[in-house]
Amino acid sequence: MADTDVRSLAELLAANKGHAVALTGAGISTESGIPDFRSPGTGLWNRIDPMEYLSVDALYARPETFWQYFAEVFGPTLAAQPNAGHLALAKLEAAGFITGVITQNIDGLHQKAGSRTVYEVHGHLRTVHCQSCGRTYPMSEALAQLKKEPIPHCSECGGRVRPDVVLFGDMMPAAFSQAVAAVERSSLVLVVGSSLTVSPANSLAFQTPHLAIVNREPTPADGRADVVLSGGAGDTLSAVLRELNLA
Ligand code: NAD
Numbered sequence: 178m179a180d181t182d183v184r185s186l187a188e189l190l191a192a193n194k195g196h197a198v199a200l201t202g203a204g205i206s207t208e209s210g211i212p213d214f215r216s217p218g219t220g221l222w223n224r225i226d227p228m229e230y231l232s233v234d235a236l237y238a239r240p241e242t243f244w245q246y247f248a249e250v251f252g253p254t255l256a257a258q259p260n261a262g263h264l265a266l267a268k269l270e271a272a273g274f275i276t277g278v279i280t281q282n283i284d285g286l287h288q289k290a291g292s293r294t295v296y297e298v299h300g301h302l303r304t305v306h307c308q309s310c311g312r313t314y315p316m317s318e319a320l321a322q323l324k325k326e327p328i329p330h331c332s333e334c335g336g337r338v339r340p341d342v343v344l345f346g347d348m349m350p351a352a353f354s355q356a357v358a359a360v361e362r363s364s365l366v367l368v369v370g371s372s373l374t375v376s377p378a379n380s381l382a383f384q385t386p387h388l389a390i391v392n393r394e395p396t397p398a399d400g401r402a403d404v405v406l407s408g409g410a411g412d413t414l415s416a417v418l419r420e421l422n423l424a
Contacts, residue, residue, distance in 0.1 A: 187420035193365035204370025208260040233346035261411030263290035296356040300342035309336025
Protein backbone atom coordinates (compact mmCIF):
# COMPACT_ATOMS: atom_id res chain seq x y z
CA MET A 178 0.00 0.00 0.00
CA ALA A 179 1.68 3.19 -1.18
CA ASP A 180 1.49 6.37 0.92
CA THR A 181 0.23 8.24 -2.14
CA ASP A 182 -2.77 5.88 -2.45
CA VAL A 183 -3.65 6.38 1.21
CA ARG A 184 -3.34 10.15 0.72
CA SER A 185 -5.58 9.99 -2.37
CA LEU A 186 -8.26 8.11 -0.44
CA ALA A 187 -8.02 10.56 2.49
CA GLU A 188 -8.33 13.50 0.07
CA LEU A 189 -11.35 11.89 -1.62
CA LEU A 190 -13.03 11.40 1.77
CA ALA A 191 -12.27 15.01 2.73
CA ALA A 192 -13.61 16.34 -0.59
CA ASN A 193 -16.85 14.35 -0.14
CA LYS A 194 -17.15 14.82 3.62
CA GLY A 195 -20.70 14.17 4.82
CA HIS A 196 -21.72 12.85 1.39
CA ALA A 197 -20.06 9.44 1.47
CA VAL A 198 -21.23 6.00 2.50
CA ALA A 199 -19.24 2.77 2.98
CA LEU A 200 -20.22 -0.54 1.34
CA THR A 201 -18.66 -3.52 3.10
CA GLY A 202 -18.44 -7.24 2.39
CA ALA A 203 -17.12 -10.38 4.02
CA GLY A 204 -13.50 -9.25 3.46
CA ILE A 205 -13.68 -6.63 6.23
CA SER A 206 -14.42 -9.41 8.74
CA THR A 207 -11.68 -11.90 7.78
CA GLU A 208 -9.34 -10.09 10.23
CA SER A 209 -11.90 -10.96 12.94
CA GLY A 210 -11.46 -14.65 12.09
CA ILE A 211 -14.61 -15.04 9.95
CA PRO A 212 -13.92 -16.68 6.57
CA ASP A 213 -15.26 -14.87 3.50
CA PHE A 214 -16.74 -16.63 0.46
CA ARG A 215 -14.16 -16.09 -2.24
CA SER A 216 -10.63 -15.53 -0.86
CA PRO A 217 -8.35 -18.12 -2.52
CA GLY A 218 -7.64 -21.03 -0.17
CA THR A 219 -9.55 -19.78 2.90
CA GLY A 220 -12.93 -18.69 1.43
CA LEU A 221 -15.96 -20.88 2.19
CA TRP A 222 -16.48 -21.40 -1.53
CA ASN A 223 -13.33 -23.54 -1.62
CA ARG A 224 -15.10 -26.16 0.54
CA ILE A 225 -18.73 -26.09 -0.38
CA ASP A 226 -21.11 -24.14 -2.60
CA PRO A 227 -22.95 -21.66 -0.32
CA MET A 228 -25.50 -21.06 -3.09
CA GLU A 229 -26.58 -24.66 -2.71
CA TYR A 230 -26.50 -24.80 1.09
CA LEU A 231 -27.54 -21.27 2.09
CA SER A 232 -30.59 -21.09 -0.13
CA VAL A 233 -34.36 -20.97 0.38
CA ASP A 234 -34.55 -24.26 -1.54
CA ALA A 235 -32.18 -25.93 0.93
CA LEU A 236 -34.06 -24.51 3.94
CA TYR A 237 -37.33 -26.11 2.75
CA ALA A 238 -36.12 -29.23 0.93
CA ARG A 239 -33.23 -30.26 3.21
CA PRO A 240 -33.76 -28.43 6.53
CA GLU A 241 -31.51 -30.74 8.55
CA THR A 242 -28.57 -30.24 6.19
CA PHE A 243 -29.31 -26.51 6.00
CA TRP A 244 -29.20 -26.05 9.79
CA GLN A 245 -26.18 -28.30 10.23
CA TYR A 246 -24.22 -26.22 7.68
CA PHE A 247 -25.58 -22.91 8.97
CA ALA A 248 -24.59 -23.68 12.58
CA GLU A 249 -21.14 -24.89 11.55
CA VAL A 250 -20.39 -21.88 9.34
CA PHE A 251 -22.03 -19.06 11.29
CA GLY A 252 -22.23 -20.36 14.91
CA PRO A 253 -18.65 -19.24 15.73
CA THR A 254 -19.39 -15.82 14.17
CA LEU A 255 -21.69 -14.88 17.08
CA ALA A 256 -18.65 -14.57 19.37
CA ALA A 257 -16.45 -12.64 16.89
CA GLN A 258 -15.19 -9.17 17.76
CA PRO A 259 -14.70 -6.14 15.48
CA ASN A 260 -11.23 -5.38 14.10
CA ALA A 261 -9.36 -2.22 13.12
CA GLY A 262 -11.32 -1.94 9.84
CA HIS A 263 -14.73 -1.91 11.56
CA LEU A 264 -13.45 0.52 14.20
CA ALA A 265 -12.05 2.86 11.53
CA LEU A 266 -15.41 3.06 9.74
CA ALA A 267 -17.13 3.85 13.06
CA LYS A 268 -14.59 6.68 13.58
CA LEU A 269 -15.13 8.01 10.05
CA GLU A 270 -18.87 8.16 10.77
CA ALA A 271 -18.42 9.80 14.19
CA ALA A 272 -16.16 12.44 12.57
CA GLY A 273 -18.77 13.15 9.87
CA PHE A 274 -16.83 11.79 6.88
CA ILE A 275 -19.29 8.99 6.08
CA THR A 276 -23.00 8.97 6.86
CA GLY A 277 -23.18 5.22 7.50
CA VAL A 278 -22.27 1.72 6.40
CA ILE A 279 -24.12 -0.49 3.94
CA THR A 280 -23.05 -4.03 4.72
CA GLN A 281 -23.54 -7.35 3.00
CA ASN A 282 -22.33 -8.99 6.21
CA ILE A 283 -24.61 -10.69 8.69
CA ASP A 284 -22.08 -10.73 11.55
CA GLY A 285 -23.18 -7.51 13.34
CA LEU A 286 -19.56 -6.36 13.76
CA HIS A 287 -20.17 -2.80 12.54
CA GLN A 288 -22.66 -2.22 15.36
CA LYS A 289 -20.27 -3.85 17.85
CA ALA A 290 -17.59 -1.41 16.64
CA GLY A 291 -19.87 1.59 17.27
CA SER A 292 -21.22 2.35 13.78
CA ARG A 293 -24.63 3.99 14.27
CA THR A 294 -26.24 3.90 10.82
CA VAL A 295 -25.89 0.40 9.38
CA TYR A 296 -27.93 -0.90 6.44
CA GLU A 297 -27.84 -4.71 6.70
CA VAL A 298 -28.83 -5.60 3.16
CA HIS A 299 -28.44 -9.36 3.74
CA GLY A 300 -30.04 -9.42 7.19
CA HIS A 301 -28.26 -10.43 10.40
CA LEU A 302 -27.49 -13.32 12.72
CA ARG A 303 -29.03 -11.85 15.86
CA THR A 304 -32.46 -13.50 15.53
CA VAL A 305 -34.59 -16.19 13.92
CA HIS A 306 -38.36 -16.09 13.46
CA CYS A 307 -41.13 -18.68 13.44
CA GLN A 308 -42.66 -19.17 10.02
CA SER A 309 -46.02 -20.14 11.59
CA CYS A 310 -46.70 -17.60 14.36
CA GLY A 311 -44.06 -14.98 13.47
CA ARG A 312 -42.42 -14.98 16.92
CA THR A 313 -38.84 -13.68 16.85
CA TYR A 314 -36.22 -15.02 19.21
CA PRO A 315 -32.43 -15.02 19.59
CA MET A 316 -30.27 -17.05 17.22
CA SER A 317 -28.43 -18.38 20.30
CA GLU A 318 -31.68 -20.13 21.37
CA ALA A 319 -32.07 -21.78 17.95
CA LEU A 320 -28.43 -22.93 17.98
CA ALA A 321 -28.87 -24.34 21.52
CA GLN A 322 -31.93 -26.30 20.32
CA LEU A 323 -29.84 -27.72 17.46
CA LYS A 324 -27.62 -29.47 20.00
CA LYS A 325 -30.68 -31.56 21.00
CA GLU A 326 -32.71 -31.85 17.77
CA PRO A 327 -31.93 -31.70 14.02
CA ILE A 328 -34.16 -28.67 13.25
CA PRO A 329 -35.03 -25.81 15.63
CA HIS A 330 -38.73 -25.27 16.36
CA CYS A 331 -40.69 -22.38 17.83
CA SER A 332 -41.04 -22.85 21.58
CA GLU A 333 -44.52 -21.18 21.45
CA CYS A 334 -46.27 -23.04 18.62
CA GLY A 335 -43.82 -25.72 17.46
CA GLY A 336 -43.59 -24.15 13.98
CA ARG A 337 -40.43 -24.16 11.89
CA VAL A 338 -38.09 -21.23 12.31
CA ARG A 339 -35.74 -19.57 9.86
CA PRO A 340 -32.77 -17.25 10.33
CA ASP A 341 -33.31 -13.51 9.72
CA VAL A 342 -30.67 -13.53 7.00
CA VAL A 343 -31.27 -13.13 3.27
CA LEU A 344 -30.76 -16.54 1.69
CA PHE A 345 -30.09 -17.17 -1.99
CA GLY A 346 -33.58 -17.08 -3.51
CA ASP A 347 -35.03 -14.60 -0.95
CA MET A 348 -36.37 -11.15 -1.80
CA MET A 349 -34.18 -8.23 -0.74
CA PRO A 350 -35.31 -6.58 2.54
CA ALA A 351 -36.38 -2.96 3.14
CA ALA A 352 -32.79 -2.19 4.21
CA PHE A 353 -31.75 -2.58 0.56
CA SER A 354 -34.11 0.21 -0.63
CA GLN A 355 -32.80 2.35 2.23
CA ALA A 356 -29.24 1.59 1.07
CA VAL A 357 -30.11 2.59 -2.51
CA ALA A 358 -31.49 5.89 -1.16
CA ALA A 359 -28.33 6.42 0.92
CA VAL A 360 -26.18 5.94 -2.20
CA GLU A 361 -28.42 8.35 -4.15
CA ARG A 362 -27.84 10.99 -1.44
CA SER A 363 -24.06 10.43 -1.62
CA SER A 364 -21.32 11.52 -3.99
CA LEU A 365 -18.83 8.83 -2.86
CA VAL A 366 -19.09 5.11 -2.11
CA LEU A 367 -16.17 3.55 -0.21
CA VAL A 368 -16.11 -0.21 -0.84
CA VAL A 369 -14.24 -2.29 1.75
CA GLY A 370 -13.66 -6.05 1.50
CA SER A 371 -16.11 -7.07 -1.19
CA SER A 372 -15.53 -8.99 -4.41
CA LEU A 373 -18.51 -6.99 -5.80
CA THR A 374 -19.86 -10.13 -7.42
CA VAL A 375 -23.04 -10.67 -5.38
CA SER A 376 -26.07 -9.06 -7.03
CA PRO A 377 -27.89 -6.77 -6.41
CA ALA A 378 -25.68 -5.39 -3.58
CA ASN A 379 -22.76 -4.96 -6.00
CA SER A 380 -24.89 -2.63 -8.17
CA LEU A 381 -24.50 0.05 -5.46
CA ALA A 382 -20.86 0.49 -6.49
CA PHE A 383 -21.98 1.44 -9.99
CA GLN A 384 -24.48 4.15 -8.97
CA THR A 385 -22.13 6.78 -7.59
CA PRO A 386 -20.16 9.68 -9.10
CA HIS A 387 -17.06 8.82 -7.03
CA LEU A 388 -15.88 5.37 -5.99
CA ALA A 389 -13.04 4.15 -3.77
CA ILE A 390 -12.18 0.47 -3.29
CA VAL A 391 -10.15 -1.21 -0.53
CA ASN A 392 -9.92 -4.92 -1.39
CA ARG A 393 -7.16 -7.50 -1.47
CA GLU A 394 -8.09 -8.70 -4.96
CA PRO A 395 -9.30 -6.92 -8.10
CA THR A 396 -13.04 -6.30 -8.47
CA PRO A 397 -15.21 -5.74 -11.56
CA ALA A 398 -15.61 -2.07 -10.55
CA ASP A 399 -11.87 -1.21 -10.30
CA GLY A 400 -11.90 0.36 -13.78
CA ARG A 401 -14.42 3.02 -12.76
CA ALA A 402 -12.95 3.76 -9.32
CA ASP A 403 -11.15 7.01 -8.42
CA VAL A 404 -8.85 5.08 -6.05
CA VAL A 405 -8.15 1.34 -5.62
CA LEU A 406 -6.10 0.13 -2.63
CA SER A 407 -5.21 -3.54 -2.57
CA GLY A 408 -4.09 -3.89 1.07
CA GLY A 409 -5.85 -5.38 4.09
CA ALA A 410 -8.84 -3.42 5.36
CA GLY A 411 -7.54 -2.90 8.93
CA ASP A 412 -4.10 -1.56 7.97
CA THR A 413 -5.39 0.51 5.07
CA LEU A 414 -8.22 2.21 6.94
CA SER A 415 -5.98 2.79 9.98
CA ALA A 416 -3.49 4.57 7.68
CA VAL A 417 -6.32 6.67 6.23
CA LEU A 418 -7.39 7.66 9.77
CA ARG A 419 -3.81 8.80 10.52
CA GLU A 420 -3.77 10.82 7.29
CA LEU A 421 -7.02 12.52 8.40
CA ASN A 422 -5.62 13.09 11.93
CA LEU A 423 -8.33 10.87 13.41
CA ALA A 424 -6.08 8.11 14.83
P1 NAD B 1 -16.58 -12.24 -1.03
O1 NAD B 1 -16.13 -13.40 -0.22
O2 NAD B 1 -17.20 -12.48 -2.34
O3 NAD B 1 -15.34 -11.27 -1.26
C1 NAD B 1 -14.53 -10.87 -0.20
C2 NAD B 1 -13.43 -10.01 -0.78
O4 NAD B 1 -12.70 -9.47 0.31
C3 NAD B 1 -12.44 -10.79 -1.64
O5 NAD B 1 -12.34 -10.17 -2.90
C4 NAD B 1 -11.13 -10.73 -0.85
O6 NAD B 1 -10.01 -10.53 -1.70
C5 NAD B 1 -11.31 -9.53 0.01
N1 NAD B 1 -10.65 -9.59 1.31
C6 NAD B 1 -10.53 -10.66 2.13
N2 NAD B 1 -9.93 -10.32 3.28
C7 NAD B 1 -9.66 -8.98 3.17
C8 NAD B 1 -9.06 -8.03 4.03
N3 NAD B 1 -8.62 -8.37 5.25
N4 NAD B 1 -8.94 -6.75 3.60
C9 NAD B 1 -9.37 -6.38 2.36
N5 NAD B 1 -9.95 -7.24 1.51
C10 NAD B 1 -10.11 -8.52 1.91
O7 NAD B 1 -17.53 -11.38 -0.08
P2 NAD B 1 -18.75 -10.43 -0.44
O8 NAD B 1 -18.42 -9.58 -1.61
O9 NAD B 1 -19.18 -9.81 0.83
O10 NAD B 1 -19.92 -11.41 -0.92
C11 NAD B 1 -20.15 -12.61 -0.27
C12 NAD B 1 -21.46 -12.76 0.45
O11 NAD B 1 -21.11 -13.54 1.58
C13 NAD B 1 -22.11 -11.55 1.02
O12 NAD B 1 -23.41 -11.63 0.68
C14 NAD B 1 -22.01 -11.71 2.54
O13 NAD B 1 -23.27 -11.47 3.11
C15 NAD B 1 -21.76 -13.17 2.76
N6 NAD B 1 -20.82 -13.51 3.86
C16 NAD B 1 -20.83 -12.77 5.00
C17 NAD B 1 -19.93 -13.06 6.00
C18 NAD B 1 -19.96 -12.21 7.23
O14 NAD B 1 -21.02 -11.78 7.66
N7 NAD B 1 -18.80 -11.93 7.82
C19 NAD B 1 -19.00 -14.10 5.85
C20 NAD B 1 -19.04 -14.87 4.66
C21 NAD B 1 -19.97 -14.54 3.66
